Amino acid sequence: MxxxxxxxxxxxxxETTASNRPALLVxxxxxxxxxxxxxxxxxxxxxxxxxxxxxxxxxxxxxxxxVLLDLGLPDVDGADVCRxxxxxxxxxxxxxxxxxxxxxxxxxxxxxxDDYVVKPFGLRELVARVRAVLRRSVxxxxxxxxxxxxxxxxxxLDRRARRVWVRDDELALTPKEFDLLAKLAEDTGxxxxxxxxxxxxxxxxxxxxxxxxxxxxxxLRKKLGDPRWISTVRGVGYRFDPR
Ligand code: CA
Numbered sequence: 001m002x003x004x005x006x007x008x009x010x011x012x013x014x015e016t017t018a019s020n021r022p023a024l025l026v027x028x029x030x031x032x033x034x035x036x037x038x039x040x041x042x043x044x045x046x047x048x049x050x051x052x053x054x055x056x057x058x059x060x061x062x063x064x065x066x067v068l069l070d071l072g073l074p075d076v077d078g079a080d081v082c083r084x085x086x087x088x089x090x091x092x093x094x095x096x097x098x099x100x101x102x103x104x105x106x107x108x109x110x111x112x113x114d115d116y117v118v119k120p121f122g123l124r125e126l127v128a129r130v131r132a133v134l135r136r137s138v139x140x141x142x143x144x145x146x147x148x149x150x151x152x153x154x155x156x157l158d159r160r161a162r163r164v165w166v167r168d169d170e171l172a173l174t175p176k177e178f179d180l181l182a183k184l185a186e187d188t189g190x191x192x193x194x195x196x197x198x199x200x201x202x203x204x205x206x207x208x209x210x211x212x213x214x215x216x217x218x219x220l221r222k223k224l225g226d227p228r229w230i231s232t233v234r235g236v237g238y239r240f241d242p243r
Pocket of ligand 1 (some may be wrong): 028029030070071073121
């Protein structure tokens with residue numbers, strides 16, 4: 001189920017490519033979740049190691065770029081695993097949880113997790129979160145945003161300089177329009193939920209009317225020059241794909 005027009009990746013990945021794949025550690029005990037999750041993540045370009053207990057997670061954490069951590073583990077509380085991982089370094093952690101979102105916001109701050117996803121979640125949503133957290137982690141360690149502009153079809157997005165070009169024409173975007181486009185482009189072709197755009201582009205505590213988002217989307221569409229690049233998924237959110 002390729003979501004792009006690009007040719008499917010070759011079955012045998014050469015060593016150079018393989019070493020560039022971010023290494024994820026999935027800490028989850030339920031086989032019904034682990035199996036499809038690992039398959040989906042590997043298809044999405046990650047190397048995946050699985051730990052089914054908290055003890056195993058701590059043993060396997062070396063050399064991992066990001067941890068996906070289930071809070072409900074058989075041997076110890078996932079929250080304790082999160083704290084233990086934190087004491088060992090600053091690898092990013094995304095918590096997978098069935099618990100309520102409000103509780104998690106508080107818990108996240110206490111635990112030092114970077115983000116959380118509430119079960120049941122979709123693969124695309126998870127992959128978008130993983131990429132976003134990995135990107136922020138690179139920014140933290142390198143002290144700068146991605147050096148290389150992101151090229152998506154005719155569009156070039158330079159996060160470091162906060163500049164955007166369509167073919168050779170630079171677009172004059174407002175700061176919020178740029179943030180919105182950059183957020184949508186984090187996972188080109190995937191639907192980004194309205195609430196997430198509002199929380200991450202505006203303010204995470206911004207629960208007011210969502211008309212602001214529609215106004216910015218309309219303006220962005222006009223400036224991009226092709227309204228089809230941002231499609232509306234009614235009742236869900238928006239999908240960006242200029243290819
Ligand atoms: Ca579990």
